Amino acid sequence: MSEEMFNVGKIVNTHGIKGEVKVLRITDFDERFEIGSRLYWSDGKNSLTALTVDGHRRHKNFDLLHFSGYDSLNDAEPLKNGMLQVKAEQLEPLEEGEFYYHEVIxxxxxxxxxxxxxxxxxxxSPGANDVWVVSRKGKKDLLIPYIEEIVKTIDVEQKRVxxxxxEGLLDE
Structure with a gap:
């Protein structure tokens, strides 16, 4: 059985000509993209490519990453639309009351x-708090701010929140 992997970002495009890629982040952990971090690139078809981050900067709402050995636009081009993942053993232990995205989704x-x-x-993750997008049958998505006043219990075992x-949250 293959090892359990977790998504931390999606490569949405290349950036410039030196091999940088534009990443839409799906993690709260800044250290995922630190220089020296090990990430795994997946095309969603079971092949994994190990990558080492050797450059990172923020640009607008994206992370711009550079990987060791990917030094040109041509090197980086095939990475487009792939997911960046970490292995289960790379997950950090969380404080009580904290959850991974994959546990809540x-x-x-x-x-x-x-x-x-x-x-x-x-x-x-638009700003101060995360917002959970809830799909509803026959209605538009519900946006729930992840704040104590609203989210009362999270049971990841039972997959129930x-x-x-x-007032106004459930209005159409």
Whole structure:
């Protein structure tokens, strides 16, 4: 069985001519992209390529990464649209009350009154708090700010989240 891998970023494009790639981050851990970090590139078809970060800077809402041995646009071009991943053993232990994105995505969301709202399909990190995107049948996605006043319980074992919606949150 192949080792469990976790996505930390998606390569959305190349940047410049020196082999940099533009990465949409899906991790809260800045150290994932530190110089010397080991990442694995996947095309989603089971092949993994080990990469070592030897350059990192932030640009607008993206991380620009450079990998050892990828020194031109031609070297970096094949990496486009691939996912950057880490192995399970690279996951950091979390503090109590902290969760990995992959643990929260797929959780079913209920109100404290027991009403089923939908399933968390992605997590956005626009600023101060993460926002959980909940897909609902026949309705537009629900955006839930991940703050104590709203998110009451998270049970990653049962894949269940309970929220107390603030006024206007569930309005269409």
């Amino acid at each position: 797929g959780c079913e969301v209920y109100t404290e009154g027991g009403d089923y709202l939908g399933k968390i399909k992605e997590i956005l 309970t929220i107390e919606p603030m």
